[in-house]
Amino acid sequence: MSLASQVLDNAKKDGKMIATAESCTGGMVAAALTDIPGSSAVVDRGFITYTNAAKVEMLGVSPDTLAAHGAVSPEVAREMAQGALARSHAHLAVAITGIAGPGGSEFKPEGRVCFGIATRGDIRTDTVEFGALGRDKVRAAARDHALRLLLDAL
Template sequence: MNVADLLDRAKAQGVMIATAESCTGGMVAAALTDIPGSSAVVDRGFVTYTNAAKQQMLGVRADTLDAHGAVSEEVAQEMADGALRNSGAQLTVSITGIAGPGGSEFKPEGRVCFGLAVEGQRTVTETVEFGALGRDKVRLAARDHALDLLSRGLLEPAQN
């Protein structure tokens, strides 16, 4: 996946992009903005590491966090939707996960939940189990997966 190609396709389609990141701490936004000219398509990035930040910046509901925990597809969906609602973007990706070290029996290290929101489409979510690769590798894998999701969002809009 070539980030420059992703940005070129977004520009050609007149699509602005925003990110909503937790465990990656802005790595997706950084990968996008490392490319010269990215300001034509990158609107903003939300780094919402705490639950309070997810609620304040993206409108994630407290009852969703209480019921499912921060690392869940439900929260990933609300993060992606909140980024769409609170930006000038038409395409957003969200990431929330457990990079490690640690985790639990129910939410192991390497579990990352993603959301992809495309204006006018139903938001899609997925969970990827990267495994206990170590913090750095999980974060890099999550960044790359999110960039792939953005690319897919441009090529094949989410299904209604």
């Protein structure tokens, strides 16, 4: 059984709705979930917020947080997850922001991805250094990690 199927099954059992807030994955987590028939029972909505302006406008990420920490940071991932939860009917939200590549910098290397996972009572962040695997592989690894975070939260 796929990770996405496991997430959906557990969410259905728990009566939980899910929202996603994605930057570097461009909707891959939402697509993985909605590829499965019956996903509408638990997937409320997904936000693709590729630009900083979209993060601010759609999710309520603070411009001050972006200025202080940059888009690829646990602080922004936290605010993205909180914003997705606040702007949806979901009980659980996952957020992803990272550098899929090519590129990066000394301080924010290619393959760094920050995640936020929020419920109505808790929020956690996680940063993973996937390394310079190439854009497609970093994005796929980030999608799978986000699905695991959702599964663990359920």
